[in-house]
Amino acid sequence: MPDPAPGTAPAAVPAGNGTAWWSEAWRLFTAAPWVWVGITVLFCIIYVILSILPLLGMVAPTVLSAVFAGGVFLGCREIDRGGELAISHLFAGFSDRMGPLLIVGLLYLAGQCAIFAVVVCVLVASVGMSGIGMLFSGDLMQAGYSALASLGLGALVAALVGVLVAIPLIMAYWFAPALVALRHDEPIAAMKASFQACLVNMLPMLVYSLVGVVFAVIASIPLLLGWLVLGPVFATSVYASYKDIFRA
Numbered sequence: 054m055p056d057p058a059p060g061t062a063p064a065a066v067p068a069g070n071g072t073a074w075w076s077e078a079w080r081l082f083t084a085a086p087w088v089w090v091g092i093t094v095l096f097c098i099i100y101v102i103l104s105i106l107p108l109l110g111m112v113a114p115t116v117l118s119a120v121f122a123g124g125v126f127l128g129c130r131e132i133d134r135g136g137e138l139a140i141s142h143l144f145a146g147f148s149d150r151m152g153p154l155l156i157v158g159l160l161y162l163a164g165q166c167a168i169f170a171v172v173v174c175v176l177v178a179s180v181g182m183s184g185i186g187m188l189f190s191g192d193l194m195q196a197g198y199s200a201l202a203s204l205g206l207g208a209l210v211a212a213l214v215g216v217l218v219a220i221p222l223i224m225a226y227w228f229a230p231a232l233v234a235l236r237h238d239e240p241i242a243a244m245k246a247s248f249q250a251c252l253v254n255m256l257p258m259l260v261y262s263l264v265g266v267v268f269a270v271i272a273s274i275p276l277l278l279g280w281l282v283l284g285p286v287f288a289t290s291v292y293a294s295y296k297d298i299f300r301a
Contacts, residue, residue, distance in 0.1 A: 063250035071260030078290035085138040089285035119158035120146040123234030129292035156240040164222040224251035
């Protein structure tokens with residue numbers, strides 16, 4: 054079945070589909086398990102190398118992750134259509150829709166920077182209030198305890214604010230690389246469609262996330278080695294949910 058035209062509205066699916074996405078993801082993984090593991094290991098190596106690059110290491114991993122994700126989703130579609138997955142699919146996004154995928158990555162990075170700025174502002178504001186309290190306190194020991202308490206409370210508030218503002222960004226990014234790579238949406242339109250898809254499918258996304266947390270705990274027990282399987286299965290689960298919600 055061909056991918057729907059760009060701009061096609063996402064469908065609202067039943068909550069139980071959140072578990073079905075993991076089942077479909079497992080099917081896609083078992084179609085080429087060793088290739089998926091190879092892609093995962095290679096991606097991790099590339100990610101580490103990008104992260105240690107001077108200056109570029111601060112932005113390249115986030116921006117290029119969207120391009121790598123686009124290639125992975127192209128590989129998922131290849132399996133789904135009866136073809137064979139190859140290691141080269143990890144780099145398929147660099148030859149197909151690279152420009153729009155880079156823009157998605159840049160928009161995601163900009164969102165992360167904005168969230169970081171908000172969190173820092175909240176934290177600085179809390180420290181500033183504790184500093185004012187210290188000026189009016191005659192007991193230096195008590196003032197120190199008050200400052201630490203205020204800082205701890207401020208850090209908690211900052212963390213909560215960070216989570217609240219990060220959720221919409223994650224929703225906007227979740228399906229964006231797949232939408233850009235597979236049905237050729239433009240970057241901003243893809244992020245809007247991704248946000249809408251997550252919004253109208255909050256229950257299945259919640260079920261999907263809860264199952265994913267259980268899998269993450271299990272995968273982390275044997276020295277994180279389970280992530281060699283869960284990593285690609287997670288990627289294929291995003292593709293499975295994309296197929297379901299966008300009727301691809």
